[in-house]
Amino acid sequence: MKKPILTLLVSLFTSMAFSQNHTLPLWNGTPPLQNEMDLKEEVVSEGIIRINNVQIPTIEVYLPAKQISTGKAVVIFPGGGYGILAYDWEGTDFAKWLNAQGIAGIVVKYRLPGSKSLTDPKEVPLLDAQRAIRLVRQNAAAWNIDPAKVGIMGFSAGGHLASTASTQYNHEVDRPKDGIDALSARPDFSVLVYPVITFQDDAVHGGSRKNLIGENASQELKDRFSAQLNVNAETPPTFLVHAQDDKGVPVENSILYYQALHKNGVKASLHIYPSGGHGFAFGLGKGAVEGWREVLLAWMKETVM
Template identity: 75%
Template sequence: MKSLFFGLLLSMTFSSSFAQEIVLPLWEGTPPLQTDMGLEEKAVEQGIIRIENVQIPQIEVFLPSKQSRTGQAVVIFPGGGYHILAYDWEGRDFAKWLNTQGIVGIVVKYRLPDSKSLTDGKEVPLLDAQRAIRLARHHANDWQIDPDKIGVLGFSAGGHLASTASTQYEHEVDRPKDAIDALPARPDFSILAYPVISFRDASAHSGSRRNLIGENAPQELIDRFSGELNVTEDTPPTFLVHAQDDKGVPIENSFLYYKALHAKGVPASLHIYPTGGHGFGFGLGKGPVSGWREVLLDWMQSLESGQ
């Protein structure tokens, strides 16, 4: 990437000595699979910040102080049924919390497939996810990230995107390429919180499926975007968390993905809590599920130690 990214990196860095926040566009110029129609993004705060109709996808990078960085980074995909992004609740808030653990948090404002400006909406979220992971590797030296310790974290539909990025990291679409595209897009680990996984039958979250692939999608597309059908031996180690009383995304989604991972010999950790509902985020005030982040940190540390 030329002077645009470098200039934005400098201009959006609030401090060179302390914790930093950096905003970078995912793409130079008009993003791939998009036409410039003059559409505008919409952001509304209703308890949480909800973003619709993303036109300029970007990453917002939260850096801990240099002396506390562990080398790990987590690329975060907020949920919202592929229609909105719960941008602070399942994005910025988690990035800031990760910073307290010395982990770089990278929030992705990815494009949503129902925007009229997209030429092939179903391909765009994965395309943006791959780009975000590659950008993290591109800037690994600048941000003191180990390029082999970059994971993904996704919530609900963002969990679907994280699982798709973890199983279809080699998927490509016909578009212009640059030097960043030569970097690997495979995450080194995956964290999936109450994720949409399957688009098949009773396990499907109908809103996410409809918004991504349409109401009457062919079986080929349903299967392609059902994560449990695409797990291989090379799928990254995965942490899953779900509440038993989730009435938004059936708990079977996490079961299906865990079963597929186990069948392929991929290290996986599945954590089920009796209550918490859907979209519990940090889980504060929701009983035992409020401790899920500490369990996650133990798991991430076990990755570091190779246990």
């Protein structure tokens, strides 16, 4: 009996070793659209890990054991109104859960527009998002990922960033380029969880809009960062989940994006639960919304072959 037990222990240890995480910087040296300043990142851990004033954007990579790997990867953008990042609640917790499903989870610690070091704050989150997707594709072979199965997941303002990355993946800014820029930044699929979508007045999350483009932004900027206005036939297939009683980000945000996807013939799945509020994450103890992750997995199996 000792030999089978030893074999099992070795197998478990090997599986754990393969699923350990590591962190990589998005950029070499000072990131684009940023001045070198003596500013410090702020991390507060009070129930939820909240990160502010990011100066060195990174990806934290969680890989599943090779024995269960599906080849799929999800690049995750935590929310926080473009003011902070709810880094574990809407980031690393989900990367670990995805690993158990055989899916790589990559959490992006993206720069936030409030930092004084940024030269064009409104462009920086999207720039970091594009870089993260490209970086995953660059490392796909080493990480046992299929480069044609790289999706994104965003929560609240992170959902706004994910929807922007889904509709403006070809957007460019004036900056130095390197070899990674030759890779596609288009996500293969998108998962938007109680997302901010529109910057129009009827259903806007005022805090996200103010933090990203300012209080007195032009209509042109409001339109550019309203994802429902930028959907086309090439927008990735999308899964949306929202609670009807969300008092932070009105459910109309998800509905507007779904309608735009449907109009353009893009495969989309919209799930609205009667309760759950805003920021429910896993939805534990929140009633029916607790089951949204199982619905997501079924959608991914059907959509991401």
